[in-house]
Amino acid sequence: MELEELRRRTHPLRPANLGILGGGLLVLGVCWHQTGMGVMELVAGSGNMWEYLRGNPEVPDSGFFPPNLSGKMLGRYLLAMLETVQMALLALVISVVVAFPLSFLASRNTLEIIFPGHSSFWKTLRAAIYTSVRFFANFTRSINEVIWALLFVSAVGLGPMPGILALGLHTSGVLIKLFSEGIEGVSRDPIDALAATGAASPKIIRYAVIPQITPYLVSMSLYRLESDLRSATILGFTGAGGIGMLLFDKLKSYENGDVTTILILIVATVAAIDRVSAFIRSKAS
Amino acid sequence: MIPQSPARESSTERADAESVVAAKGLVLGYGERIVLHGLDIEIPRGQFLVVVGPSGSGKSTFLLALNGSVPVRSGSLVVLGRNPSTLHGSSLERFRERIGFIFQSFHLVGRLPVLHNVASGMLSRIPIPQAILRMYTRDQYRKILEALRVVGLEDRVLDRCDRLSGGQKQRVAIARSIVQEPDLILADEPISALDPRSADRVMETLRRASTEFGITVVCNLHHLEAARKYADRIVGLNEGRVVFDGPPRELTPSAVKAIYKGDSDPEDAPDPLHGEETPSPPSAA
Known part of the structure; x- marks a missing residue:
C-alpha cells in the first residue's frame, strides 16, 4: 500500500x-x-439552593444543618437503616436465585451445551428459550422498582415485604442480562476439553463455565447489593418500609435536620458495604 | 498403575481384540475443501504414533475425526470398534469417555486448582450431584493423586492452574487424560507452546503414561527430533496424503524432504527440544 x-x-x-x-x-x-x-x-438559581439548605428562618429547625443527633431519633433511624439493609440483602438473594439458572438459558454458548444438536428442531428450541428468557429479563428490568413496589403494596400491604419483592424482581432482570453477558464471554477451550471427554452438559457447566465466571458473578451481585440499598431508600416513599419511609416523612414535614441525619446514615452504610464488597471481591478473584 | 473399573476392563478387552484405529480410503474435509485424501492406516493397541507434516497437511483434522468431531466424507473409519461419524448424543459421549484429548493450549480452567482440573477428566463417571458439589470418593482422590505422581505434580495438587508454568499446565492436562482411563489419547501439538526443557518433560510424561497404562497415543508434532525420540511409529502427511509411514529409524532426510515438500515457511516451527541446534525439517533433509 x-x-x-x-x-x-x-x-x-x-x-x-x-x-x-x-x-x-x-x-x-x-x-x-x-x-x-x-x-x-x-x-443564577444556586442562591436558592443555599436558602433551601439553610431553611426558613420563620420555621424552627427547618435547616439541614446541624443534623439531628438526639439519641432517641438516632436509634430509630439506625433500626430503620438496618431494615433497609435487610431488604436489600433479601432482594439480592431472591434475584440471584432467579437470575443464576436463567442466565445460562439467556446465553447462546451455554444453550448449545444444554441443548446440543444441529437439526432445525434444536435450533428453534434454543432460539425460543433464548428469546423468552431475554424477554422476561427485559420486561422485569424495564419497569422501575417503584412501580413494582406500588403493585406489590396493593397485593400484600405496607411494609418491607413489597419492597423486597419489587427489588428482587427488578434486579432479577438486571442480573440475567449481566450474568449472561459474562457467560457469553467465557473461554471456549475448557468447554471443548470437557466435551471431548464425553462429560454431560451440567458437569461441563459446573467445571468449565462456572469457575470462569465466578469473580464476575460475585462482583456484579455485590454491585447490585449496593444499588438495591440505594433503591430501597427510595422505595420507602411508596410505603415499602425501611429508612425511606422515615426519609419521606421528614422531608414532607420540613424536619431537615433529621433528613441530614438519615442521609449521613445512608452514605455511611453504602460506604461500609463498598468496603465489605471490595474485600469479598478480592477473595473471589 | 490405576486399576480399571469392571466396565472399563471389558471395553479394554474389546479394544485388545482389534486395532484401536482402522481407516480405509478415509476422506475428510470442510465444506468444499478436501483435507485428507484416502488415508489407509491401522493403529494397534499400545502404539505411540506420531503424525508429522507441515501446517495444513491434515494432522489436526485426522485427530478430530478420531473423536467424532469431524465427519467422515467417504471411506471407512473405525475407532475402538465404532464408527465415530454415526454416533450422536449419549452414544457419542460414551465413545468419547474412552478417548483422552490433549490440546496445544492446555484447555484448563485457570481459576480452578490442579485437583479439580484433573478430576474433570473423570466427570463421565461422577454422578451429577457429586459433580455439582465437586465431591470425590476416596478411590477417585487416589486416582487423581496417582495420575499426578505419574506427571510429577503431586505436590501441586491444591495450586491454581493459572499459577503453573506452561509445561506444568500441559502435564496437568496429561493427568486429566490419565484419570479418564482412556484406551486412546489424542494429542494435538502438545509441545508447540513450550520451551525446550518443558517440551522434553511433557513428551517424557506422555510416553510414560502410554507405557505404564498401555494407552495408545496418536500425537501430532511439528518437531521431528521429538518424533524420532519418543515415537514407536511415525506417519508423515503432505497435502492430506501419507508420504511416510514407518519406525523413527527409517525417517531419512529424503523422507523428511517428501513430508515437507512445498512447505513455504518450514522454519516457523523451531524444534523446542533442541532449539537452534536442530535444523528445520527441509534443511535436515
Missing part, C-alpha cells in the same frame, strides 16, 4: 471519524436544547 494511501486511511481526523464525531455532537446538541439544559440557569 502506498504511504499516502495508508496515511489517509489511518489518520485519526479522516472524514469517517469526523462524520461520527459531528453526528454525535449534533445528537447531544439537540438533546441539550430540547430538554432545556442551561448553565446560566444553574448559576
Whole structure:
C-alpha cells in the first residue's frame, strides 16, 4: 500500500471519524436544547439552593444543618437503616436465585451445551428459550422498582415485604442480562476439553463455565447489593418500609435536620458495604 | 498403575481384540475443501504414533475425526470398534469417555486448582450431584493423586492452574487424560507452546503414561527430533496424503524432504527440544 494511501486511511481526523464525531455532537446538541439544559440557569438559581439548605428562618429547625443527633431519633433511624439493609440483602438473594439458572438459558454458548444438536428442531428450541428468557429479563428490568413496589403494596400491604419483592424482581432482570453477558464471554477451550471427554452438559457447566465466571458473578451481585440499598431508600416513599419511609416523612414535614441525619446514615452504610464488597471481591478473584 | 473399573476392563478387552484405529480410503474435509485424501492406516493397541507434516497437511483434522468431531466424507473409519461419524448424543459421549484429548493450549480452567482440573477428566463417571458439589470418593482422590505422581505434580495438587508454568499446565492436562482411563489419547501439538526443557518433560510424561497404562497415543508434532525420540511409529502427511509411514529409524532426510515438500515457511516451527541446534525439517533433509 502506498504511504499516502495508508496515511489517509489511518489518520485519526479522516472524514469517517469526523462524520461520527459531528453526528454525535449534533445528537447531544439537540438533546441539550430540547430538554432545556442551561448553565446560566444553574448559576443564577444556586442562591436558592443555599436558602433551601439553610431553611426558613420563620420555621424552627427547618435547616439541614446541624443534623439531628438526639439519641432517641438516632436509634430509630439506625433500626430503620438496618431494615433497609435487610431488604436489600433479601432482594439480592431472591434475584440471584432467579437470575443464576436463567442466565445460562439467556446465553447462546451455554444453550448449545444444554441443548446440543444441529437439526432445525434444536435450533428453534434454543432460539425460543433464548428469546423468552431475554424477554422476561427485559420486561422485569424495564419497569422501575417503584412501580413494582406500588403493585406489590396493593397485593400484600405496607411494609418491607413489597419492597423486597419489587427489588428482587427488578434486579432479577438486571442480573440475567449481566450474568449472561459474562457467560457469553467465557473461554471456549475448557468447554471443548470437557466435551471431548464425553462429560454431560451440567458437569461441563459446573467445571468449565462456572469457575470462569465466578469473580464476575460475585462482583456484579455485590454491585447490585449496593444499588438495591440505594433503591430501597427510595422505595420507602411508596410505603415499602425501611429508612425511606422515615426519609419521606421528614422531608414532607420540613424536619431537615433529621433528613441530614438519615442521609449521613445512608452514605455511611453504602460506604461500609463498598468496603465489605471490595474485600469479598478480592477473595473471589 | 490405576486399576480399571469392571466396565472399563471389558471395553479394554474389546479394544485388545482389534486395532484401536482402522481407516480405509478415509476422506475428510470442510465444506468444499478436501483435507485428507484416502488415508489407509491401522493403529494397534499400545502404539505411540506420531503424525508429522507441515501446517495444513491434515494432522489436526485426522485427530478430530478420531473423536467424532469431524465427519467422515467417504471411506471407512473405525475407532475402538465404532464408527465415530454415526454416533450422536449419549452414544457419542460414551465413545468419547474412552478417548483422552490433549490440546496445544492446555484447555484448563485457570481459576480452578490442579485437583479439580484433573478430576474433570473423570466427570463421565461422577454422578451429577457429586459433580455439582465437586465431591470425590476416596478411590477417585487416589486416582487423581496417582495420575499426578505419574506427571510429577503431586505436590501441586491444591495450586491454581493459572499459577503453573506452561509445561506444568500441559502435564496437568496429561493427568486429566490419565484419570479418564482412556484406551486412546489424542494429542494435538502438545509441545508447540513450550520451551525446550518443558517440551522434553511433557513428551517424557506422555510416553510414560502410554507405557505404564498401555494407552495408545496418536500425537501430532511439528518437531521431528521429538518424533524420532519418543515415537514407536511415525506417519508423515503432505497435502492430506501419507508420504511416510514407518519406525523413527527409517525417517531419512529424503523422507523428511517428501513430508515437507512445498512447505513455504518450514522454519516457523523451531524444534523446542533442541532449539537452534536442530535444523528445520527441509534443511535436515
